[in-house]
Amino acid sequence: xxxxxxxxxxxxxxxxxxxxxxxxxxxxxxxxxxxxxxxxxxxxxxxxxxxxxxxxxxxxxxxxxxxxxxxxxxxxxxxxxxxxxxxxxxxxxxxxxxxxxxxxxxxxxxxxxxxxxxxxxxxxxxxxxxxxxxxxxxxxxxxxxxxxxxxxxxxxxxxxxxxxxxxxxxxxxxxxxxxxxxxxxxxxxxxxxxxxxxxxxxxxxxxxxxxxxxxxxxxxxxxxxxxxxxxxxxxxxxxxxxxxxxxxxxxxxxxxxxxxxxxxxxxxxxx
Amino acid sequence: xxxxxxxxxxxxxxxxxxxxxxxxxxxxxxxxxxxxxxxxxxxxxxxxxxxxxxxxxxxxxxxxxxxxxxxxxxxxxxxxxxxxxxxxxxxxxxxxxxxxxxxxxxxxxxxxxxxxxxxxxxxxxxxxxxxxxxxxxxxxxxxxxxxxxxxxxxxxxxxxxxxxxxxxxxxxxxxxxxxxxxxxxxxxxxxxxxxxxxxxxxxxxxxxxxxxxxxxxxxxxxxxxxxxxxxxxxxxxxxxxxxxxxxxxxxxxxxxxxxxxxxxxxxxxxxxxxxxxxxxx
Amino acid sequence: xxxxxxxxxxxxxxxxxxxxxxxxxxxxxxxxxxxxxxxxxxxxxxxxxxxxxxxxxxxxxxxxxxxxxxxxxxxxxxxxxxxxxxxxxxxxxxxxxxxxxxxxxxxxxxxxxxxxxxxxxxxxxxxxxxxxxxxxxxxxxxxxxxxxxxxxxxxxxxxxxxxxxxxxxxxxxxxxxxxxxxxxx
Numbered sequence: 212x213x214x215x216x217x218x219x220x221x222x223x224x225x226x227x228x229x230x231x232x233x234x235x236x237x238x239x240x241x242x243x244x245x246x247x248x249x250x251x252x253x254x255x256x257x258x259x260x261x262x263x264x265x266x267x268x269x270x271x272x273x274x275x276x277x278x279x280x281x282x283x284x285x286x287x288x289x290x291x292x293x294x295x296x297x298x299x300x301x302x303x304x305x306x307x308x309x310x311x312x313x314x315x316x317x318x319x320x321x322x323x324x325x326x327x328x329x330x331x332x333x334x335x336x337x338x339x340x341x342x343x344x345x346x347x348x349x350x351x352x353x354x355x356x357x358x359x360x361x362x363x364x365x366x367x368x369x370x371x372x373x374x375x376x377x378x379x380x381x382x383x384x385x386x387x388x389x390x391x392x393x394x395x396x397x398x399x400x401x402x403x404x405x406x407x408x409x410x411x412x413x414x415x416x417x418x419x420x421x422x423x424x425x426x427x428x429x430x431x432x433x434x435x436x437x438x439x440x441x442x443x444x445x446x447x448x449x450x451x452x453x454x455x456x457x458x459x460x461x462x463x464x465x466x467x468x469x470x471x472x473x474x475x476x477x478x479x480x481x482x
Numbered sequence: 483x484x485x486x487x488x489x490x491x492x493x494x495x496x497x498x499x500x501x502x503x504x505x506x507x508x509x510x511x512x513x514x515x516x517x518x519x520x521x522x523x524x525x526x527x528x529x530x531x532x533x534x535x536x537x538x539x540x541x542x543x544x545x546x547x548x549x550x551x552x553x554x555x556x557x558x559x560x561x562x563x564x565x566x567x568x569x570x571x572x573x574x575x576x577x578x579x580x581x582x583x584x585x586x587x588x589x590x591x592x593x594x595x596x597x598x599x600x601x602x603x604x605x606x607x608x609x610x611x612x613x614x615x616x617x618x619x620x621x622x623x624x625x626x627x628x629x630x631x632x633x634x635x636x637x638x639x640x641x642x643x644x645x646x647x648x649x650x651x652x653x654x655x656x657x658x659x660x661x662x663x664x665x666x667x668x669x670x671x672x673x674x675x676x677x678x679x680x681x682x683x684x685x686x687x688x689x690x691x692x693x694x695x696x697x698x699x700x701x702x703x704x705x706x707x708x709x710x711x712x713x714x715x716x717x718x719x720x721x722x723x724x725x726x727x728x729x730x731x732x733x734x735x736x737x738x739x740x741x742x743x744x745x746x747x748x749x750x751x752x753x754x755x756x757x758x759x760x761x762x763x
Numbered sequence: 764x765x766x767x768x769x770x771x772x773x774x775x776x777x778x779x780x781x782x783x784x785x786x787x788x789x790x791x792x793x794x795x796x797x798x799x800x801x802x803x804x805x806x807x808x809x810x811x812x813x814x815x816x817x818x819x820x821x822x823x824x825x826x827x828x829x830x831x832x833x834x835x836x837x838x839x840x841x842x843x844x845x846x847x848x849x850x851x852x853x854x855x856x857x858x859x860x861x862x863x864x865x866x867x868x869x870x871x872x873x874x875x876x877x878x879x880x881x882x883x884x885x886x887x888x889x890x891x892x893x894x895x896x897x898x899x900x901x902x903x904x905x906x907x908x909x910x911x912x913x914x915x916x917x918x919x920x921x922x923x924x925x926x927x928x929x930x931x932x933x934x935x936x937x938x939x940x941x942x943x944x945x946x947x948x
Contacts, residue, residue, distance in 0.1 A: 478737075
């Protein structure tokens with residue numbers, strides 16, 4: 212379980228806080244979606260929930276982060292890395308810049324953990340299989356398309372076999388097939404007891420994936436509840452969040468007094 | 483937005499004939515593409531990563547040259563023309579804003595393209611102001627681009643192409659990283675461009691944006707065009723097997739419309755209209 | 764340089780004269796030695812460059828005890844050049860699409876330097892922080908040794924040759940100190 216309590220955070224050198232009194236809890240095996248308009252504090256919350264802010268980024272944090280009951284405050288960055296990983300939206304920065312092949316890139320994390328070679332290789336193979344990257348293993352990580360780089364970045368994190376995974380827009384560069392692939396891989400991962408926080412604009416992806424949705428605006432959590440409840444909330448659109456197509460159409464149907472059952476049937480028929 | 487006077491000849495603004503492109507490594511990224519784009523048309527190009535979309539649009543301004551076939555821009559073969567010259571007709575906004583932003587101020591960044599095309603003085607100012615207003619960056623004109631968040635840097639890259647006032651505007655994944663308001667803004671920009679008679683092409687993975695903002699959808703797979711038509715045709719049930727063959731899903735309203743036997747309804751509006759018509763008729 | 768030494772080095776044994784220059788035996792001797800040294804050094808560097816893959820070299824150093832941090836820096840430096848080339852090519856395309864003339868006159872090209880170099884530097888700088896965070900996420904900087912994935916093939920023959928060369932080196936040093944070789948001028 213990952214738990215953030217009363218988190219108020221300010222970046223070093225800035226006068227104003229970007230997060231205010233944020234409470235967030237990820238239970239084991241739970242996938243939580245994080246949505247909100249641009250510059251609402253999603254990326255900062257990802258950094259704070261992973262412990263990297265303040266451990267590595269600096270700044271000042273009021274409130275506490277606990278990882279499986281253990282306070283994160285005293286942990287160094289590599290100790291944090293053994294418990295929680297975070298992926299950023301720009302795949303260019305996810306690349307280590309030291310690996311000659313995709314396989315080595317994905318293996319870097321487990322290798323850094325000091326694992327025996329056999330274990331590193333096994334974890335790397337597993338992450339590659341989860342994201343269907345077999346055809347890329349011998350490619351140069353510098354010469355991947357944005358979408359491929361994003362998948363490799365996610366695989367590099369999964370190879371660490373973390374207890375908690377935080378992803379900031381993991382599918383921004385991906386085509387619909389890649390997006391579904393990531394969704395399936397994350398669902399599989401949650402099945403092993405890993406907890407996940409996913410910041411995304413693609414609410415259609417979150418709709419089918421998350422048990423809970425947290426909405427952030429102006430650095431504050433403004434909605435937090437079961438996925439269907441939050442996505443059906445009429446305030447969502449005014450918060451600059453695009454409701455998933457299902458919720459959008461269900462509302463439109465209801466407003467016109469139409470039977471919404473066709474929506475569920477159409478959704479079930481294709482996914 | 484003020485459109486700089488562009489070519490006004492007859493015939494398609496862009497014609498692609500038998501285009502094939504083989505990269506130095508031997509990858510055949512395009513394999514016989516034929517396309518004619520009308521003046522003022524709004525065309526979305528969709529397909530999986532690696533299907534040849536980006537390779538195709540890089541031929542429109544000469545960044546890539548055909549291995550086979552040819553590209554005609556405003557009736558003239560692009561083969562003999564420099565990129566800097568073709569850029570006056572075809573403005574191409576790349577996917578990653580950080581691979582083009584160099585100026586210390588937003589305004590100077592936007593000025594770069596139109597200045598290269600020879601705009602000066604009041605015309606240059608008007609072009610910059612128009613582009614900043616369209617992208618909602620007016621208040622950031624004096625900001626350092628790297629103080630803006632990713633989504634606004636992305637809009638800045640778009641503004642710097644809009645300001646060039648090219649008759650053709652090509653956008654590579656314009657909605658990536660944008661929230662609902664950002665996508666809505668880009669939708670409006672596409673409409674305004676088309677309203678000015680400019681041609682808009684966009685590569686996108688966002689099927690809702692594609693269905694809502696474009697009048698024509700070109701679907702690519704393995705370097706070929708497999709579907710080409712207005713959204714109601716491309717997302718019609720008859721096209722689903724072709725879409726599925728390249729792992730694309732029609733937007734939800736199209737799936738519901740088909741389920742209810744209402745014909746092809748790729749947008750929310752089309753679906754609700756069809757439902758209303760079915761109820762009264 | 765060899766010629767200069769042959770003719771300018773002061774010496775008592777004049778071999779022949781060209782204009783105002785005398786070729787001395789000492790000069791020829793010195794020139795020969797310099798030539799041999801240069802040849803030895805450049806051959807050694809050349810052989811090393813031709814036979815050693817830089818990545819393997821760094822990895823082997825880490826295996827032999829070099830700190831993973833140093834290995835990282837060395838490796839990142841090796842990979843930085845192709846990454847820069849890749850980045851610069853995308854930037855070049857983006858700016859040409861904005862009408863930057865890179866095929867025109869010298870003046871036009873000079874004007875294009877900032878738009879081409881700027882994004883390489885700016886984006887590298889802005890990416891540095893996130894990149895270092897991404898590395899920390901992957902447990903970079905964890906104290907202690909790592910078990911490397913790579914085992915560089917090292918055949919018995921190679922080991923034997925290395926041992927022989929080591930012995931030869933030792934022998935040469937001992938011989939030099941013992942004065943077996945004539946002293947150099």
